[in-house]
Amino acid sequence: MKRPVAWGAPPAERADAVRNRLHLLNTARRMLAEQGADRLTMDALAERAGLGKGTVFRRFGSRAGIFQALLDDDEHAFQEQVLSGPPPLGPGAAPLDRLIAYGRARTGFLVEHRDIARAALGGSRPVPIRRRTPMSQVHVRMLLGQLELAGADLDMLAVQLTGALDGPVLLYLSSEEFTDAVEEAGSRIGQAWQDLVERACRP
Known part of the structure; x- marks a missing residue:
């Protein structure tokens, strides 16, 4: 029953x-x-x-649950900034500016939380790949829909752009090459996101 x-x-x-x-x-x-x-x-x-x-x-x-709770708490605060914070991350800016700001803020968030995200895995996976954030794909798709991208498959473009965020950032930063240069690496990732978006979203 x-x-x-x-x-x-x-x-x-x-x-x-x-x-x-x-x-x-x-x-x-x-x-x-x-x-x-x-x-x-x-x-x-x-x-x-x-x-x-x-x-x-x-x-x-569990111990991993402590870190997951910290990550979830900060994730909620981040999403509030996206939904109702000041522009360009929040509403009120041009779609392309918001898309660039979102990717920069998202990668910055992951760089800042890299140790917490790894600890939240609890040793269950050797590679620190974070689970996909559903909000990222939804938000990116919404902003793409506000741009004049005639003929583009916006749903697939949103999937591909979202793939440039979240997990790959933590994987990239797991390299020993960036252990002592995290701030520089974060800046490079943010700039790379902006370059990607500006090229992919040309009318």
Whole structure:
């Protein structure tokens, strides 16, 4: 017998659970800033936050879950900037300017979060390729639709442009060649995105 489909919004999280989540995330961010990703463990987070290990385990499930929660939290803030922040990343700028700004901001986000993204894999994959971000393809496709690109297959172009973001950036930065030049590499990736978009999106 099939279970009935649940309609409506999911039940609200308890106030104490919300407070614990925020407290744990803020504590984890401080530990990252002070000690780096390698020192952030379930036990260390519980001790630093003054909470039981069971509370940390129920919230995150594993050490990788801590990093995934941090990544998801920052991802949400990034998406808010895209949807309602100031232009050119947010609404109000020309489509091409927004597309360039999005790619630069997206690759910058991944460069900044590269250690968190790798730790979120939990050692399950040796290559630090991040899962595809659905918002990227939807947003890129929307902006392409606002450009005058007669005859272009906008759906496939959106797939190909999105492929230049997310995973490949982390793979590129995993090279030892860029270990001590991350800022320079991030700048080069951002400029390469702009060059790609300006060439691909000529009317």
